Amino acid sequence: MLISGVCLVLTAALAGLTGTWSPCGLSSVDTLGTSLGRESRRGRTVAAVLAFTVAAVAGGALTFGAAAAVGGAAGLGDVTWAALLAAAIALGAGIGDLRFLPIVPQIRRQVPEAVRWQLPLPVTAAFYGGLLGLGFTTYLFTYAMWALLAAALLLGSPLLGVVLGATFGLGRALPVVVLACRFTAPTTQQFIEDMERGPALIGLRRIDGAALLLCALVVAPVAIAGAATRTSVRSGAADPSVAPGLLAYQDPAGGAVLARAGLPPVTLPGTDPAVAEGGTVAWRSGDTVTVADGATLTPAATFAIPGVRELALTPDRLVYRRTEADGRQVVGAQDLSGGAAPSVLFRSRDAIGRPSVAGTTVAFAVAGRRGSRIVAVDLLTRQARTVRRAGLGTQISQAAVHGRRLAYVSTNRCGQELRFGTTARPAAQDRALLRLRPVGSRDSGFQRGYPDAYNAASKCPHRPTSRRAGVLSTVALSGTRAYVTRLPPTGTGAPALLQVHFTG
């Protein structure tokens, strides 16, 4: 996503640069250049140049940001076909620019000439800059503007849209400013004259076209790969734990199961299994936790932990959730060597989800009637920090970490999502790997026999297309797959383990 974003932003700068040679761009150079040449006060000159630049950047940010906001509100950002359509449009536009085809649709409008005579220079500069930055209000000399606008809409990322637009505006403004500031220099006049002859402009458009083709080639595979692609289901399985070559899960009918690459699955003598890199496996029997070698199942250590429920494992530490006598829940850690006393990492009266551990980071969801969040605790320092907090009307109930990657279950009145991101980036950049219908049944929002009107704001804008019902529960994460338990919606019947393949 970062690569495609960089490609689009660079193309936006090139598109802006090409736009300099439109009637409006050249008129702006002339207006600013001749005025600046006569201007004796330096402050006014600087004001005009700044106004032109700022307005162009703001205009671009407004156009592209608005398109991206509309796309984001329509939920296009998570849709593979939308990204593929953006790539296809970029491809077509690139071919159009490479072949120097006439711009269609063309905006046959110019910045109003009269303003040049009627308003002070800084105001005129701001007005012209704003119109040039907006992009769609004056003549276009490259298909890239339309292709980039479509990309902003279809990729649905407001941040990308604003950056694209600001860069486009900057690309349109800087050549004008530079040429205007040196307008009277013979070299400048010669340069403008050379550009006006045409061949150089054809070259600029071809560069735009090549950049668009490159973006199309970058965006399409990223879109395909970035989407949660394939989902498979393992019935009668729940509470997954995953490590390289190992998958452990709970079979409600027959206890814990350990699946090893190339070997038949084995049933473990306990429940709530967890696996770690290096092939270690742990399970629980009552309040006793056994840690064993995953290949031979030979116990390496046992620990008595009153109230222990769910486990997570690293090669040298056991992490667990237990319930205290007063109902409070505790996340604790135990050194597998047994040399150190167990430590309490977190304690809460709210419900704590199953812990997950990666390196020295333990992550888990804390959910209650006052709200929910994901807490990450450092095993070494025992410092806890909130890495995700549920917004209004949303609950985060489960979390899993793998390196800095984070997967979690987020639920609101409109649906359930298995979301994916990293602890290093804000929640706004997380994406949905899987969507399910709401946990509660929703009615139509209007009473049968009465007209449905004026009611859009209270409805769910993006209903999940999945027909699958159920309640998303415990999560596990590996480098390429996310596993999530789907509980039956009625509370009876077997759970299932959904496996979502992803890249990115």
Place this chain on the structure above:
Amino acid sequence: MRDPKRSSGLERLAEDTSRRGFLARVSGVLMSAAGAQAAVGVVTADAAATYTNFCGHTYTTGNCPHPTGLPRIDRQGMPLRAKDGHRVDDLGRPVDTKGRPLTPAGRLLRDADGEPLAPAPRTQVCAAVAQRYGIRTYNDGAWYRCCGGQVRKLVDCCSPHPKRINGDAGLGGYCYKGRKVFCVQYRDTNVPC
């Protein structure tokens, strides 16, 4: 005021011929004489066709966002499932008095280990609107109508904000102190009508 679904041909015939119909006509005459024809206009059967989204709701203000759809609330303004009046949390799950989610059969919803699922917040519908839209809201005045054989209380979620949930200018409705109706909700009473 009657539910339009109950305004069948038989019922209209009964209104024309029965003691109830006679009283209704007398009532209408008296209220007209008192200069209250406008009020009668609001509560006659003909106006029922002007209800939008749900029985009893006149005019054009949209429903308040609600966990399960139709904006049914309880006495405290908390969300209830419209079809059966069961309390629901902010996620739309039916819950018990402790906020724990329930199965359709009314049992505790449990995870694969048999532990009850975590409760979620349960927020007053009008208060949730305040948080969602960043405005102040109040459950102000109300109006009662007869819907489906029982009295329904139409409750306005009011705000000093000049606009309503539809995005255009709000109406006064039953709001106090110059506030406008931001969105609408209702509570079904147990009073037959």
